[in-house]
Amino acid sequence: MDVDDIETIAVLGAGNMGHGIAEVAALAGFDVHLRDIKEEFVQKGYDQLEWSLNKLAEKEQIGEAEAEAALDRVTPIVDLEEAVEDADFVVEAVPEKMDIKKNVYRELEQHAPDEAVFATNTSSLSVTELSEVTDRPERFCGMHFFNPPVRMQLVEVISGAHTDPEVLDLTEDLAEAMGKTPVRVRKDSPGFIVNRVLVPLLNEAAWLVEDDVATIAEVDSTTKYDIGLPMGAFELADQVGVDVSYDVLDYMQGVLGDAYEPCPLLVEKVEAEKLGKKTGEGFYDYDDGGADVPTDQIREDVADRLVAVMANEVAKLVGNDVADPAEIDEAVMLGAGYPEGPAKMADDAGIDYLYETLDNLYEETGAARYEPAEYLGTLAESGDQFHASAEDSEGDTPSFSSVAVSVDGKVGHLEIDRPHRMNTISGELLDELSEAVDVLAADDDVRAILLTGAGEKAFSAGADVQSMAGSADPIDAVELSRKGQQTFGKLEACDVPVVAGIDGYCLGGGMELATCADMRVASTRSELGQPEHNLGLLPGWGGTQRLKHIVGEGRAKEIIFTGDRFDPETMADYGFVNEVVANDEFEDRAWELARDLAAGPPIAQRYTKRAMLAGRDDTDAGLEIEAQAFGQLMNTQDLMEGISAFSADRDPEFEGH
């Protein structure tokens, strides 16, 4: 079966995950049968699905007609036979209890077509065990969406012990057709990838407090503002539900052993029914303001221990061939909002250092959770890391994790690639951006650069304020400001024309980056602005100086002092945006403009950029460069080509000679 053969998808269970999956499937154009055991359950799921589609339309993320068409494709059903009899693909999202799921599969097997694929949306149960109650274990896999499916990009596609690889390919294709990013989990291993990394981290956070090593405030300050997770570990545990983490640990302990013993602190919370946000209290009291994580209680030893525990889980996954480091990093960034993947974090911290940290703790405490994984030991001993080190890839194009660089014809494409964090700009991203500009500038085939942000939400929402808050050292901040100014300045000064393709939020540092392009194209849904004053900051990556050259000082002050978000039409009036294009035409137009500029005369373009830049604050200097450049151009083949093409009434083919 090919993904094009899938017309009807049955989603079993209309709860939070079920109706969310149904929504995503309907938006992708599939006919969806949303089934639950009672009319009231299925209707509630259907109503929530409708609410969510309306919300997307309200926020202009989809059109109203699209929302209506998606809703029309969903049929709420109670009768199982009716729901699945003509289904090509079944996604099961019923409660996370082995018995309940097994009963559903037994019944499902009686009514579903023989060729239909069954996919369980379990977050922790054994896919293999579930598959074995059906007559089609080879057409059975895990398809683990994250909550809420409509917003979360990741889908873990899990192989059971019997799954046919073609079924995994099909399920990945289906996830892609739904606009998601699938990551393959090659073995049915407890917690798969994301929970396997995240939940032991939450457990270790609890052990740190249980053992009086650190306070909740210190652990959360460290996890949020040093490691850079979207929330503090305890805040996250409350968000996920303390019982959920406990259940996953309990299951892991049963299958994998005592390294996953739930910390008594978690057990106490579960017993006291203080399960987090959903019960109003967990580690924080949500009737009393909830979590207020301090920025200034970071502890290096706490970070070391948490990163070491994560590294150990990564090593176990890699060592057991469940997934490779790149897949693990992608899954954890997309599924848990990590700023960098855990394998990358471990490499940066130093594998041998983390190994030693674990080994010492294991010797001191004898606790199974600190026993270093065999694969971590192998890496530490050989001096290798999870990802190939810079030296290993010497001579090749450098590998980037936060930007993506490619060349298409004469256009170098530079994409900010942190869609899970609104393409916010961290210090590391600045380093990569700087290197990426060097790579493209050194490529003679590249005659224009197109700068975009990955995903549909943001070009870039600016500096990653969370990582800035955790390292608020004034001297470091001066250097960070200079680093941003200089990095963006490289683009401004590079010899080829640069087009910024702005789709979504273009704020703060993101707007300062776009300011350094030569031209800007924005989709109608974009919002632009310099909101730094709202945070008590100033546009410190060149915004106080460069913006005024494009929009004039009066408008630059308006943009900076109000801190407002502006629509692209207003920004076009102000002269910042060169063209505003419909959302669905944006990508084509940005590429078209970049290609047009790439076809221009490279030497004339280079000198024009230099003369204009030099003339910004010193017109005489700019005029002199202009005159000298004008003279240089007289001697070029490009000039001959331009004049010949003009005479022959054809398009010129400039070569840059």
Ligand SMILES: C/C=C/C(=O)SCCNC(=O)CCNC(=O)[C@H](O)C(C)(C)COP(=O)(O)OP(=O)(O)OC[C@H]1O[C@@H](n2cnc3c(N)ncnc32)[C@H](O)[C@@H]1OP(=O)(O)O
């Ligand atoms: C020298 C340069 C300095 C600077 O650049 S300072 C930073 C300037 N930028 C800003 O002030 C923008 C701040 N962000 C926002 O105002 C809003 O966000 C948006 C308008 C961009 C989007 O709003 P919505 O669509 O409602 O989404 P959401 O839930 O607010 O954000 C989604 C996730 O993205 C994170 N995020 C957004 N912007 C930043 C940022 N600049 N630094 C760090 N994280 C950011 C949020 O926290 C959240 O994360 P979670 O999903 O984990 O809750």
